Amino acid sequence: MSGFLDMALMPFAFPFMQQAFIISVLIAAPMALLSCFLILKGWSLMGDAVSHAVLPGVVIAYIIGIPFAIGAFVAGMTCVVGIGYLKENSRVKEDTIMGVVFSGMFGLGLLLYTKIQTEVHLDHILFGDMLGVTWGDITQTGIIALFVCAAILLFRRDLLLNAFDPQHAKAIGLPVRVLHYGLLAILSLTIVAALTAVGIILAIALLIGPGAVAFLLVRRFDRMLLVSLAVALFASFFGVYLSFFIDSAPAPTIVLLMTGMFLVAFVYTLRRNAREDAAREVDSRELGVGR
Amino acid sequence: MSEAAVELVSPGGQTTNPHGSVETPLAVQGVTVSYGEKPAVFSVDASIPAESMTAIIGPNGAGKSTLLKAVLGIVPRLSGSVTVFGEPFTRARHRVAYVPQRASVDWDFPTRVIDVVMMGLFRELGLLKLVRREHHKTALACLERVGMVDFAHRQIGQLSGGQQQRVFLARALAQNADLYLLDEPFAGVDAATERAIIDVLKSLKTDKRTVVCVHHDLATVADHFDHVLLINVRKMAEGPVATTFTGENLQKTYGGRLATAHIDQLNLSAA
Numbered sequence: 001m002s003g004f005l006d007m008a009l010m011p012f013a014f015p016f017m018q019q020a021f022i023i024s025v026l027i028a029a030p031m032a033l034l035s036c037f038l039i040l041k042g043w044s045l046m047g048d049a050v051s052h053a054v055l056p057g058v059v060i061a062y063i064i065g066i067p068f069a070i071g072a073f074v075a076g077m078t079c080v081v082g083i084g085y086l087k088e089n090s091r092v093k094e095d096t097i098m099g100v101v102f103s104g105m106f107g108l109g110l111l112l113y114t115k116i117q118t119e120v121h122l123d124h125i126l127f128g129d130m131l132g133v134t135w136g137d138i139t140q141t142g143i144i145a146l147f148v149c150a151a152i153l154l155f156r157r158d159l160l161l162n163a164f165d166p167q168h169a170k171a172i173g174l175p176v177r178v179l180h181y182g183l184l185a186i187l188s189l190t191i192v193a194a195l196t197a198v199g200i201i202l203a204i205a206l207l208i209g210p211g212a213v214a215f216l217l218v219r220r221f222d223r224m225l226l227v228s229l230a231v232a233l234f235a236s237f238f239g240v241y242l243s244f245f246i247d248s249a250p251a252p253t254i255v256l257l258m259t260g261m262f263l264v265a266f267v268y269t270l271r272r273n274a275r276e277d278a279a280r281e282v283d284s285r286e287l288g289v290g291r
Numbered sequence: 292m293s294e295a296a297v298e299l300v301s302p303g304g305q306t307t308n309p310h311g312s313v314e315t316p317l318a319v320q321g322v323t324v325s326y327g328e329k330p331a332v333f334s335v336d337a338s339i340p341a342e343s344m345t346a347i348i349g350p351n352g353a354g355k356s357t358l359l360k361a362v363l364g365i366v367p368r369l370s371g372s373v374t375v376f377g378e379p380f381t382r383a384r385h386r387v388a389y390v391p392q393r394a395s396v397d398w399d400f401p402t403r404v405i406d407v408v409m410m411g412l413f414r415e416l417g418l419l420k421l422v423r424r425e426h427h428k429t430a431l432a433c434l435e436r437v438g439m440v441d442f443a444h445r446q447i448g449q450l451s452g453g454q455q456q457r458v459f460l461a462r463a464l465a466q467n468a469d470l471y472l473l474d475e476p477f478a479g480v481d482a483a484t485e486r487a488i489i490d491v492l493k494s495l496k497t498d499k500r501t502v503v504c505v506h507h508d509l510a511t512v513a514d515h516f517d518h519v520l521l522i523n524v525r526k527m528a529e530g531p532v533a534t535t536f537t538g539e540n541l542q543k544t545y546g547g548r549l550a551t552a553h554i555d556q557l558n559l560s561a562a
Contacts, residue, residue, distance in 0.1 A: 164397070219448075
């Protein structure tokens with residue numbers, strides 16, 4: 001019995017595992033909250049675009065010797081402002097513009113990366129290096145996570161109103177442009193925070209998964225935020241935990257868990273909706289007989 | 292008389308100016324809007340009288356909705372000006388409530404009926420957006436007025452089209468405005484909803500508020516409205532229903548799209 005307990009607690013004994021647990025939980029919170037807004041605004045591709053677009057920023061930051069986070073944030077914002085400008089000044093649909101902008105920026109990043117000798121592994125930028133994070137990474141991620149969560153919670157009604165009915169928001173004088181670019185700035189920041197842990201390719205899974213599961217399960221926004229948070233924390237914690245035993249990388253394990261949860265939630269809601277439809281049918285039939 | 296110089300505020304919030312005449316709730320001068328190369332609204336002037344119920348009518352694509360959106364600053368104006376109760380719209384927006392077309396939002400959104408109505412109280416919630424008991428009570432009272440109080444805690448996707456329209460109206464009521472702009476409030480609603488909406492709009496008028504509706508059903512214009520604005524990109528006619536809602540003006544506005552036989556069935560004013 002004690003052998004089993006030792007085994008179960010073993011992952012917590014290693015410093016690199018402790019750090020992996022901490023950083024995975026720290027990025028899960030802002031990702032989960034942001035995720036709800038991305039889902040409701042239909043911005044999944046925007047998340048994908050920004051995460052790919054930070055690559056040239058990271059490489060350029062390396063070349064000129066500034067922190068990666070700054071380069072990544074500037075590149076992310078360049079991407080969203082570029083998409084906004086191109087959309088407002090052309091007939092091309094937004095998803096097309098996103099595809100053009102982010103693949104272009106990703107290509108530029110790869111090109112720059114192969115042209116210069118760096119000590120950073122491309123793998124680590126693309127897929128993260130959760131087992132190699134430092135306390136410096138954890139501090140930076142923690143500060144960003146705190147800021148992002150506070151901003152989202154403080155402005156959640158404004159953001160929600162703007163997502164539900166942008167015309168009403170504009171008519172009552174909400175600063176819709178500030179809300180739009182503010183949310184995109186928060187998105188860029190969150191991706192920066194997630195960079196060292198899960199990398200830019202897998203960040204999108206954390207940005208979409210928790211909100212998608214929550215949207216399936218609940219019909220109230222406040223609950224959606226909570227369920228999303230629970231899903232992200234669960235998947236992050238057990239993803240890291242499981243990866244220790246199956247000897248896999250933590251980030252893809254988290255992503256797979258999240259996908260699994262989505263499928264379970266999907267099947268559950270299919271059955272729930274079928275039950276509700278059946279109940280409604282019985283209701284109306286009884287009503288018909290009663291009259 | 293010295294009292295004449297004092298600004299009087301009536302219960303409905305109408306401001307009477309020193310000359311004793313009531314401020315025009317909505318005045319539009321030379322408004323032009325364009326989405327592409329062709330203007331959607333071209334140089335429209337209009338002056339909506341206080342405490343009236345105005346119908347904006349015209350064929351599909353005539354720019355009726357666009358005109359409302361231009362008034363509200365939702366779409367940019369190429370030219371022209373909009374004054375609301377004698378002030379630019381941006382300074383008087385708290386006196387205006389807007390009911391957009393029902394199809395303009397996603398009704399699958401994870402939100403309840405009461406939360407949507409609460410959006411009408413947005414500016415009263417303060418910086419931290421805390422919902423207090425009084426806000427809740429106001430929202431329920433607005434739902435009561437449109438006959439939807441029993442649905443307060445339903446998810447909005449579970450409502451019928453007519454019920455959704457009434458929820459939108461309740462949100463506008465929560466704004467407690469002096470000028471109500473509605474975009475096709477009767478489109479695709481059931482008879483009970485149409486009745487409920489008309490009753491609410493008439494009570495607004497009794498309460499000295501001004502109502503402007505983009506309207507598509509020519510057969511009910513004379514029953515529900517007292518002022519009419521006919522547009523087809525340009526303004527075709529404007530005035531009291533009694534003198535302006537004529538076959539001649541309709542023919543001018545709708546062109547060949549309105550059969551003469553149809554006009555004969557309408558409750559038209561004598562030209």
